[in-house]
Amino acid sequence: MSVSVSAEVSSLLSELVQGGFIGEEEFEFCEERALSTLTTFRTGGPAAVLSPKSQKAFQILLCALRERKIPYFVLGNGSNVIAPDEGYRGVILSTLLWKNLELAGDRIIASSGVSLTALALFAQKNALTGMEFFYGIPGSVGGAVFMNAGAYGGECKSILESVCFLSASGRIETLPVSELEMGYRTSIFEKNEGIILSAVFRLQKGDAAEIRRTMEDLMSRRVEKQPLDYPSAGSTFKRCEGRFTAQMIDEAGLKGARIGGAMVSKKHAGFVINYDSASSEDIFRLIELVRKTIFEKEGIHIQCEVRTIR
DSSP: OOHHHHHHHHHHHHHHHHTTSSOGGGEEEEEEEEGGGTSTTOOOOEEEEEEESSHHHHHHHHHHHHHHTOOEEEESSOOSEEOOTTOOSSEEEEOTTOOOEEEETTEEEEETTSBHHHHHHHHHHTTEESOGGGTTOOOBHHHHHHHTOEETTEEGGGTEEEEEEEOTTSOEEEEEGGGSOOBTTBOGGGTSOOEEEEEEEEOEEOOHHHHHHHHHHHHHHHHHHSOTTSOBOSOOBOOBTTBOHHHHHHHTTOTTOEETTEEEOSSOTTOEEEOSSOOHHHHHHHHHHHHHHHHHHHOOOOOBOOEEOO
């Protein structure tokens, strides 16, 4: 990490506090923190980490970073990213200290830092059904909207009503789901530079006990089929049209393949896991080995689902 970035961010924060734009209690700043502690792969070098505690603070800090042209990367639960071993030469803007949940009839309004499991439990507690599939996904609301997260036949767009975001020009805007271009693991936010602030989910009334049973059943299926006892970013590769990606990887003899401490899971070939103190470079190289092998055997370019902090 560049020392100058931490110094520049510290100076900026001092200016904002002294100018009365934001209070010291409205954010936390760590000049250097290992990204391995903020990502589910448990890899990655140092970075400066700035954590706003409210939407207002988030907006003020993000706009200030943009104005100063300080590189930043917005990070939620770190469950679908790989952090470089050398760290990030910018500031990580973390949403983890900002976790507002609000009930409005059959709707739930959730800030981007809310975990999907916490969101699903909140819905269950209030006898609202529709987002049981979120339970156990190790991501946050912002990430789920950004990539239209899904599992077991459900996907974010099916229960999403609207999203509030900070546009590239610094304005707070709201768009209905119909205008978010949500598809398989994609949304408009991949190209419009908008930063997701919160989302409104519309659900249906249900029976809390039945909802809980469904959630527990889905969790049991995850535990049975997925390598949850090792650090990973969840499913590593996107599905292919007409083919099961994990099956192709298995048939190519890649289950258990290793590079350094990274391994293709023996339990589920669609997962690359941190098996034994892997580096991010180990993971990158193993992902590329899998992609190259599948192309050579099947003529198919499989796509990685995981993003890189850069």
